[in-house]
Amino acid sequence: MSFSAEEQLRELKKGSVDLISETELVAKLKESAAKNKPLRIKAGFDPSRPDLHLGHTVLLNKMRQFQRLGHQVIFLIGDFTAMIGDPSGKNQTRPPLTEDECVENAKTYARQVYKVLDSTKTEVAYNSTWFKKMSTADFIRLSSQYTVARMLERDDFANRFRERTPISIHEFLYPLVQGYDSVALRADVELGGTDQRFNLLVGREIQKSYGVAQQCVLTVPILEGLDGVQKMSKSLNNYIGVEDSPKDMFGKTMRVSDELMIRYYELLTDITTDEMTKLKQDLASGARHPRDVKVALAKSLVTRFHSATDADRAEEEFKRIFAAGGLPDEMPIFDLNAAEFSGGAVGICQLLVRLNLAASNGEGRRSIDGRAVEVNGERVADPKLQVPLKSGDEFVVRSGKKKFAKVRVK
Amino acid sequence: MSFSAEEQLRELKKGSVDLISETELVAKLKESAAKNKPLRIKAGFDPSRPDLHLGHTVLLNKMRQFQRLGHQVIFLIGDFTAMIGDPSGKNQTRPPLTEDECVENAKTYARQVYKVLDSTKTEVAYNSTWFKKMSTADFIRLSSQYTVARMLERDDFANRFRERTPISIHEFLYPLVQGYDSVALRADVELGGTDQRFNLLVGREIQKSYGVAQQCVLTVPILEGLDGVQKMSKSLNNYIGVEDSPKDMFGKTMRVSDELMIRYYELLTDITTDEMTKLKQDLASGARHPRDVKVALAKSLVTRFHSATDADRAEEEFKRIFAAGGLPDEMPIFDLNAAEFSGGAVGICQLLVRLNLAASNGEGRRSIDGRAVEVNGERVADPKLQVPLKSGDEFVVRSGKKKFAKVRVK
Numbered sequence: 153m154s155f156s157a158e159e160q161l162r163e164l165k166k167g168s169v170d171l172i173s174e175t176e177l178v179a180k181l182k183e184s185a186a187k188n189k190p191l192r193i194k195a196g197f198d199p200s201r202p203d204l205h206l207g208h209t210v211l212l213n214k215m216r217q218f219q220r221l222g223h224q225v226i227f228l229i230g231d232f233t234a235m236i237g238d239p240s241g242k243n244q245t246r247p248p249l250t251e252d253e254c255v256e257n258a259k260t261y262a263r264q265v266y267k268v269l270d271s272t273k274t275e276v277a278y279n280s281t282w283f284k285k286m287s288t289a290d291f292i293r294l295s296s297q298y299t300v301a302r303m304l305e306r307d308d309f310a311n312r313f314r315e316r317t318p319i320s321i322h323e324f325l326y327p328l329v330q331g332y333d334s335v336a337l338r339a340d341v342e343l344g345g346t347d348q349r350f351n352l353l354v355g356r357e358i359q360k361s362y363g364v365a366q367q368c369v370l371t372v373p374i375l376e377g378l379d380g381v382q383k384m385s386k387s388l389n390n391y392i393g394v395e396d397s398p399k400d401m402f403g404k405t406m407r408v409s410d411e412l413m414i415r416y417y418e419l420l421t422d423i424t425t426d427e428m429t430k431l432k433q434d435l436a437s438g439a440r441h442p443r444d445v446k447v448a449l450a451k452s453l454v455t456r457f458h459s460a461t462d463a464d465r466a467e468e469e470f471k472r473i474f475a476a477g478g479l480p481d482e483m484p485i486f487d488l489n490a491a492e493f494s495g496g497a498v499g500i501c502q503l504l505v506r507l508n509l510a511a512s513n514g515e516g517r518r519s520i521d522g523r524a525v526e527v528n529g530e531r532v533a534d535p536k537l538q539v540p541l542k543s544g545d546e547f548v549v550r551s552g553k554k555k556f557a558k559v560r561v562k
Numbered sequence: 563m564s565f566s567a568e569e570q571l572r573e574l575k576k577g578s579v580d581l582i583s584e585t586e587l588v589a590k591l592k593e594s595a596a597k598n599k600p601l602r603i604k605a606g607f608d609p610s611r612p613d614l615h616l617g618h619t620v621l622l623n624k625m626r627q628f629q630r631l632g633h634q635v636i637f638l639i640g641d642f643t644a645m646i647g648d649p650s651g652k653n654q655t656r657p658p659l660t661e662d663e664c665v666e667n668a669k670t671y672a673r674q675v676y677k678v679l680d681s682t683k684t685e686v687a688y689n690s691t692w693f694k695k696m697s698t699a700d701f702i703r704l705s706s707q708y709t710v711a712r713m714l715e716r717d718d719f720a721n722r723f724r725e726r727t728p729i730s731i732h733e734f735l736y737p738l739v740q741g742y743d744s745v746a747l748r749a750d751v752e753l754g755g756t757d758q759r760f761n762l763l764v765g766r767e768i769q770k771s772y773g774v775a776q777q778c779v780l781t782v783p784i785l786e787g788l789d790g791v792q793k794m795s796k797s798l799n800n801y802i803g804v805e806d807s808p809k810d811m812f813g814k815t816m817r818v819s820d821e822l823m824i825r826y827y828e829l830l831t832d833i834t835t836d837e838m839t840k841l842k843q844d845l846a847s848g849a850r851h852p853r854d855v856k857v858a859l860a861k862s863l864v865t866r867f868h869s870a871t872d873a874d875r876a877e878e879e880f881k882r883i884f885a886a887g888g889l890p891d892e893m894p895i896f897d898l899n900a901a902e903f904s905g906g907a908v909g910i911c912q913l914l915v916r917l918n919l920a921a922s923n924g925e926g927r928r929s930i931d932g933r934a935v936e937v938n939g940e941r942v943a944d945p946k947l948q949v950p951l952k953s954g955d956e957f958v959v960r961s962g963k964k965k966f967a968k969v970r971v972k
Contacts, residue, residue, distance in 0.1 A: 185718070218789070232699070235699065236702050236703065238700050238706070239702065239703040239706035239707075242706070250692035278876040283698055283699075284698075284699075286699055287698070288694075288697070288700075288701045289642070289645065289646050289693075289694075291698045291701060291702075292646050292649065292701075292732045292735055293646065293649040293730040293732070295730070295732040295735055296648070296649035296650040296730045296731065297649075297650070297730075298720075298730070299728040299729055299731065300710070300714075300723065300728075300729040300730075300731060300733075300734065301723065301726065301728065301729065303731065304710075309710075313710065313711065318709040318711065318712065319711065320705070320706045320707075320708070320709055320710075321706065321708050321709065321710060321713065321734055321735070322703070322705040322706035322736070323706075323710075324705075324710065324731055325702055325705055325731070328731070365842050367820075378926040389574055394840075468949055475935045482961055491600040543631075544794050545946050
């Protein structure tokens, strides 16, 4: 730990949203340095959804930052609650997991998170460890440490209560479970997305009730998905998965808007404040072209989650398909529903008409005969070609020099 | 079980308030008769307050009624919750009990309740039996069976929530605990005071969630205390204790108003509907004097909780003290605070002045000298007599033929 508390603080605040409280964190950092005792940094993960996307890596990056500063990171798997699930059965998206599934999902997690975290500096914990041992009487005592009114201050509870959407009582218990995890782990800092702010603060209260030192709370932003509007999530299909292929990762990154590109730089790379200032200046002055900056972003992501070689190869492939043809930065997007088309495919001529790239099947056929039609950069020779439509796929159709359309298959 | 379902229903409804639902209870009674299988009748008791007063016996009478009809009564001791108490520490009147204290208090209960219940037909259960075995995970599942909004419908919760008086989350769990008791006991009917209505109905819901037959709910009125206004309670000192001496029990009963006497007849004796009609007629017509009716009530209570001999003796003693002197049915009541008087006693002359029985100490002394002053029917000879003031005591002071005052010591 060769950094002063102030230096560490500056680094840790970068890209974060809430810090409760700065004074407390500085004190903890100083004490840690003085006693040569790493701080315990907690971050909780839901084992029922172990497929990580880049949205999750914002948090992982912050954890790695703590590791680099010499602190002890705890990757907490919330298996206790995951094994209970939503027993009221109202939330069908969160079915209870078996113990085997938890173990399996924990492995899936490990495979992914160690692309960011240093495995030798990561402590993995399962909250079932302490909750399996806790008696119901002790659990009721835990539940006495918080009030109904304060729980109803949480935004989503407040909204549901106002709108008379049922809240099962066990939902009030889960934030307490999460809070008690901080007692059991003796967490000095808990990290989470801004949507976790309330729960992380409950942890401070519960620690106080149990007479242990209170954790600091540090939140990171929620990453926007590829659409630049909604939260990145698998169910919205606007994500880049940590285990996406180099080609997909590169291609998806290249398709984000210039504005979102800046956001991804901030939240997904190690760019420093000074470098970011310079980058913005260069883009504004035209010293750098947005597409080159995007390529650099895409390569840095592929490098982190695969390798530098994979990044080079993905760049070459991408350029081979698109760059030669002068793919525009922006093009119309068409959402097609695979279910609409029998056999899970569509004839190329019918597709050209659907995408406004031809006025009729006949015109489409003539364009193909004139060698003017490409799908994802590959020329179409057969006017009877069936283009497969697989849900989640994206591809670009081109007709002539200037007419493009992007297809997203639902 | 020689009574038809309809006969049983008529008997059971007598003196009850809520029955949810009559149709269900009739069906249960019929099935019970057909299968020759007694219904399981649950009533829960708080072991942290084992001193019973007549208010509690309203419920015990209803339990005894079920016993007489051949059903199985379960005296449930809520030791699980009593051993947790109010862990938030906000309710100082309910400190947690140790296991030993629970056992001790259960014995105290037994000694008292078997003055009403038939011990051979009473099953005693402790809810710690099942809750000690329940895992925290199962407890969370239990808590998922009810919603926050519905819990906030309970009157006291609704009021506290509106008035921003904190409600700890564990308070939401206790009705669920009580409800689950009905699952564990497979209760067919749960009895309680009207103030328990909400909790008893929660039991029905929880049973449904757990796939067992739903209990019927039967509530009995809350008995007014000796003041005729507030709920009978030890803390308000307006109670007749189950273990009060025959003399106290008789004396306290004799001091209730004529109106309250009728209420006590209804709720504390086995009087039938026909007998009650007759009694009211006789009082209205003057065929019976209220004081005689009150004596009969007092004797019936002493007989139940002590013996017929004790009742006769209490009556004689009461008459020896009061009747000779022609104690009026109504007299002014003075509340004295023992702490106001040094030495825990008051001089008789000062007392006479205080009670408006003498204009001055001098007049008081002259009355005593004239052999006109009595305390509880005993003539006072010494004008320097110190009358002891012990908190909770009541006594009657008389001066001359027609001047009386009742003293209640606080």
